[in-house]
Amino acid sequence: MVQTNPRFAVIGAGIVGVCCALRLQARGFDVCLFDPREPGSATSFGNAGVIADSFIMPYSTPGLWKQLPGMLLSGDGPLKVRWPYFVRGLPWLLRFMSEARVDRTRQVAAELATLGRLCQSSHRELMREHDVDANLMKANGVLKVYRDPRVIENHALEHEVLREHGFPVEVLDGDELRQLEPGLSREFRAAEFLPVMGQVAQSVKLTEAYFEAFVRLGGRHIKESARRFEMQSEGPKRLITDLGIHDVDQVLIAAGAWSRELVNALGIDVPLDTERGYHISVDWCDELVLNRPVMDGENFFVMAPMLDGVRVTSGTEIGGLSLPPDFSRVRRILGYARASLPKLTGAVNREWMGYRPSMPDSKPVIGRSPRHAGVFFAFGHGHLGLTQAAITSKLIEELVMGVPTSVAVAPFSAERFA
Ligand SMILES: Cc1cc2nc3c(=O)[nH]c(=O)nc-3n(C[C@H](O)[C@H](O)[C@H](O)COP(=O)(O)OP(=O)(O)OC[C@H]3O[C@@H](n4cnc5c(N)ncnc54)[C@H](O)[C@@H]3O)c2cc1C
Structure with missing residues (x-):
């Protein structure tokens, strides 16, 4: 059994997990990115590369x-x-x-607009801060x-x-x-x-560039698949993977379409x-x-x-x-x-x-776990994961640091389906 001591485990090295891992590592956390695959090689590999800030209309219209x-x-x-x-x-x-329904369309669009306004600028900011071309x-x-x-x-x-x-x-x-x-x-x-609207010339290259910045700052990629968690009253204690057991203080679930099983392992369900x-x-x-x-x-x-x-x-x-x-x-x-x-x-x-990774209301899940301290969620970005990855990571950083968030996160909480 492998034994390491990552304090912040980010699960999933797609564009969403990598952006979050980079921001948290830059904040001084000891971050381990868990994913058996190469960064950005799952869904984040093959999208159309559109930074679709203006796509605020839900897909169910x-x-x-x-x-x-x-x-x-x-x-x-x-x-x-x-x-x-x-x-x-x-x-x-x-x-x-x-x-x-018209009322839901208007409401969801208003909520997605709060993210949309910051999608491109958040990518630009992250790129600038970490010398990404x-x-x-x-x-x-x-x-x-x-x-x-x-x-x-x-x-x-x-x-x-x-x-x-x-x-x-x-x-x-x-x-x-x-x-x-x-x-x-x-x-x-x-x-x-x-x-x-913007476009990334080759989507995987952006994920790779963010990942390289994460590694330059001392972040680690552990090629293991998360399975379950051991919890204690203050939050997560251990992460159990297919290959090892890892002590953790905080966890972010950012495993794209595969996040539901991990969230279920924490006793929570979401319609992903x-x-x-x-x-x-x-x-x-x-x-x-x-x-x-x-x-x-x-x-x-x-x-x-x-x-x-x-x-x-x-x-x-x-x-x-x-x-x-x-x-x-x-x-x-x-x-x-x-x-x-x-x-x-x-x-x-x-x-x-x-x-x-799609939620039925076309909104991602971004926020704290409703049940556990030290557990955060960033998944369910559907058609807009590349677009919303950088603003998602900014919101996760703000939540982790306990400072006011750039936009209200309540509309994106996992509890909205309860
Ligand atoms: C055809 C197509 C076109 C698209 N076009 C666009 C577009 O133009 N613009 C846009 O913004 N979005 C677009 N999207 C959507 C976008 O690609 C996704 O929303 C985004 O890639 C999701 O990123 P992610 O990081 O959440 O998931 P992923 O990239 O799928 O990454 C999830 C990672 O989690 C890992 N993982 C899973 N389970 C575990 C586990 N148990 N332990 C550890 N790791 C685990 C996986 O191996 C994977 O690497 C498109 C999607 C498709 C399919």
């Missing part, structure tokens, strides 16, 4: 009930259910659907593009909510769109432009499930121009320029943590992407699947 049958039947829509997982996924889906993050905005301009007329609520919270959205016609993205097919006749997502990466080739992430707003996929190719990402698949990947939908989506971006003719260099 009014009208979803009407759209649901079409989505499920289409096979290529934004939501797919893997039928062997249907019964297990149903409680989450029902909770998700119960959020599809500022060029890793650009701020070229994001486009949502449409063949039928009338689709945008249905987005009045979204535009109103965005503007109410200070996030600009511009509606462009086809000519204005092509000035920004000359490579897009002329089929697209309208767009929504979210000009303040996974929204699986896929990407196919296509080689760059001559004459291909893509200046920023572009979302096809009718077919619900993203084309994101990355250092190693154009990444075409899919919507959501409800299928749990153990079913094998099914690449058929994202392969069909690649066909749509090649039609949308006619010079996207390169070879496929990767097919990938990851596990978005």
Whole structure:
């Protein structure tokens, strides 16, 4: 049995855990990051790299009930259910659907806006403080593009909510769109432009850069899988992993889609499930121009320029943590992407699947354990884990230090589902 003495155990070395570990180590804690995998190599590896500060609308929006049958039947829509997982996924889906109300949409958007306003600046701050190359993050905005301009007329609520919270959205016609993205097919006749959104050139590189800073400050990565905890009245006493026992004073659970089991080991439950997502990466080739992430707003996929190719990402698949990947939908989506971006003719260099850690109300869990001193939670960031990682780490640091938080954390507490 391995015996070490890490005082602060951060469980999970995705973008969320690494940001938190870095801030805590910089604060002088003796931090051990527990993860059997390399930092950033799970879900944080394969996202579209968007720093989506303006994505404050919850994913369960009014009208979803009407759209649901079409989505499920289409096979290529934004939501797919893997039928062997249907019964297990149903409680989450029902909770998700119960959020599809105007009042909840407005409330959740207002709460996510408090994070959204600080997402990009928190990354910039963390990058600056730890000498991370500022060029890793650009701020070229994001486009949502449409063949039928009338689709945008249905987005009045979204535009109103965005503007109410200070996030600009511009509606462009086809000519204005092509000035920004000359490579897009002329089929697209309208767009929504979210000009303040950012993008990371290669998502894993940002996690790696934060991780390197953590190690430079003396932080340690222990390649073990957390299993359970021994608690005492003052808080955690020991962390038991697959390979060892470690004395700890404080614990942060940041294990993405795998956090529920760990939280359960503390006697707490949260309705965390996974929204699986896929990407196919296509080689760059001559004459291909893509200046920023572009979302096809009718077919619900993203084309994101990355250092190693154009990444075409899919919507959501409800299928749990153990079913094998099914690449058929994202392969069909690649066909749509090649039609949308006619010079996207390169070879496929990767097919990938990851596990978005998703709460049914589209909000992460950020806060203290409701039951134990010295235990903190940072998981459930769903579609926005890269975006919200740095502000999450700032809030965790503030909670650990016992100082006022930059934004109210009550809306993100684990207790909200009790
Ligand atoms: C296709 C796709 C596109 C996306 N696009 C975007 C985007 O453009 N912008 C954005 O902001 N977000 C995006 N996301 C979402 C984002 O990628 C996730 O929200 C984010 O990666 C979650 O980070 P995490 O650190 O919580 O989890 P992960 O990156 O999954 O890391 C969790 C880590 O915990 C470890 N772990 C699990 N169990 C244990 C245990 N028992 N002990 C120790 N370690 C454990 C795992 O090994 C893993 O390394 C996208 C997701 C997908 C799938």
